[in-house]
Amino acid sequence: MLEIKGLKADVDGTEILKGIDLAVPTGEVHAVMGPNGSGKSTLAYVLAGRDDYAVTGGSATFDGVDLLSLEPEARAAAGLFLAFQYPVELPGVGNANFLRTALNATRRARGEPELDAVQFLKLARAETRRLSVPDDMLKRNVNVGFSGGEKKRNEVLQMAILRPKLAILDETDSGLDIDALKIVAHGVNTLRGPDFSALVITHYQRLLDHIIPDRVHVLAGGRIVRSGGPELAHELEAHGYASVAAEAA
């Protein structure tokens, strides 16, 4: 279970998160929705451990472990995965090599045996097929020359291979057409189960038509201003953030 209490964070001396309270019980998928600049991406990065954000207060624990004290790689080993809003290009690094390095690093950290190239390729091919990702995506350099949709699909492929316990999807739906959106949603839905939780950060309700969340939280001005069931997403879509935020205030 992910438990965030009173989390505050600064970027360059400006407070962006002003005390976030949020709990995602194991096995549940929660959505965080909010207008631009509300702190959605900051929340994602702070949880993943990016060091240009200064945490100034509060806590975030995952299965009782203090996430904020861990290095980013240790958070990944603990089962956290961040699907980036803007996946990073790695020229000169083959995607298959990248995925295998990542998988084996987390396996090593968990005391599991590493996979050799053959075992890895078998696993990776099964996942590419399941997610309708062309095989050649494994051969290309990580995200280099990928379209926006391909980059997002590559994030989902990584997630499928790394099998996190907690996935944070940071606006994974942005820039996707409906087909790509369905693939991304399918990727998340197949991971759903009693041991998997997700925090789906999005601006729009349309992704939530395909990934039905257990709870929806509205983030505005650095705080969760409202929480509710899946119907809250529709309400936001119908009335806009302004009215919902105003109502909460």
Added chain:
Amino acid sequence: MSGRGMSAAAQREARASLAQSFLARFEGLKARLPGDARAREAAALAFGERGLPGPRDEAWKYTNLRALAGMAFHEPFTVVAGCNGLLDRLPAIAAPRLVFVDGRLRQDLSRLPGTMRVSGFAQTPDFGTLVHPEREPLAALNTMLAQDGAMISVAEGVDAGTLVLASLAADVHGRPVAFHPRHRVRLARGARLTLIEISLGEGVYLHNPVSEVLVGQGAVLTHVRLQDEAPGAFHLATLYADIAARGTYDGFALNIGARIARTEIHARLGGENAVAHLNGAQLLGGTQHADFTSVVSHEAPSCTSRQTIKNVLSGKSRGVFQGRIEVARGAQKTDGYQMNQALLLSADAEIDSKPELEIYADDVKCSHGATVGALDADQIFYLRSRGVPEPEARALLVRAFLAEALDPIADETARTCLDEAVERWWERQAA
């Protein structure tokens, strides 16, 4: 004596004193030195006038030899005890090999090839025609004192396969030694050869090889060099290449060793559609200094030259790239490209880059560029967020940076050998 605090006058004096000791050695040895005595006398005259290059020599602006000038070098013994350890460090390559120890060809350690003619400079001395002792002081020093070297020639139309040219070096009981091997590689029309040159050693020494390379019409020489000299060594290598019509000189030099290294190449594209690749990578740490200097002369139409030099610099190391492309009046349709990139892994590392174009033809395509940067924080975070520990993430990104330079090396043996060297370098930095 480190020489770093020396005044300009003291440095000049130290250079002059080392030059004098080389000249005195020549006087003492010259009756016994092989080959054309007049060529040696002319080189001695040139070296006597010029001396060792100093900071006022334009070609040596970024590479100061003061650390070298503070040394006293001795003659290498002909038989070095304990070179087995050095032999063991040679990559296991099944190909024929020529092994030099302190600049002398050791037949007993070599495996002679059947596909080409090979002899020692000591037996068949030939100074060739491409070297310019009057222009390059270290070539003058070499011409003056060369005692041995590899004379390699591949006959017309023959694919000679792979040959390893290994230079093993060791100082003698802690006394620095200097040696100046003179190599010549000649490929006749349509011939092919992959030459893998490896330099390594222990202790303090000066390895000052000069190579003359002649690539005949339609011939292809793949020349891969791995410089992994001892941390206290000086490696100052000068290569002159002449490439005939449709011939290819495909060169790659990886510099990871030595205290001060210089890879100097003068390549002349002398016939139509000749090709020169003068690629390289320099991986440095500590206070290492490595200089990659090249002059490519396009003297015939429709020739191509390509150069990608990658520098990975950590500690207080310094990389230098000087690249000059000259296009003669008649050399239309010249295609010249030059790129120097540096990845600085520490705030104290430094790169100096000096590209130059000198073009006298009007229908040419020449470009050059340089980039300098640190590892990208976003890329490191991306990898770490996927569970890859920071040191491993950095290593992966350094390898990725080098990939563009290493990937064109098609010869698998050579590539493996370089990849292993890159890994060794990385392990040394981590240690």
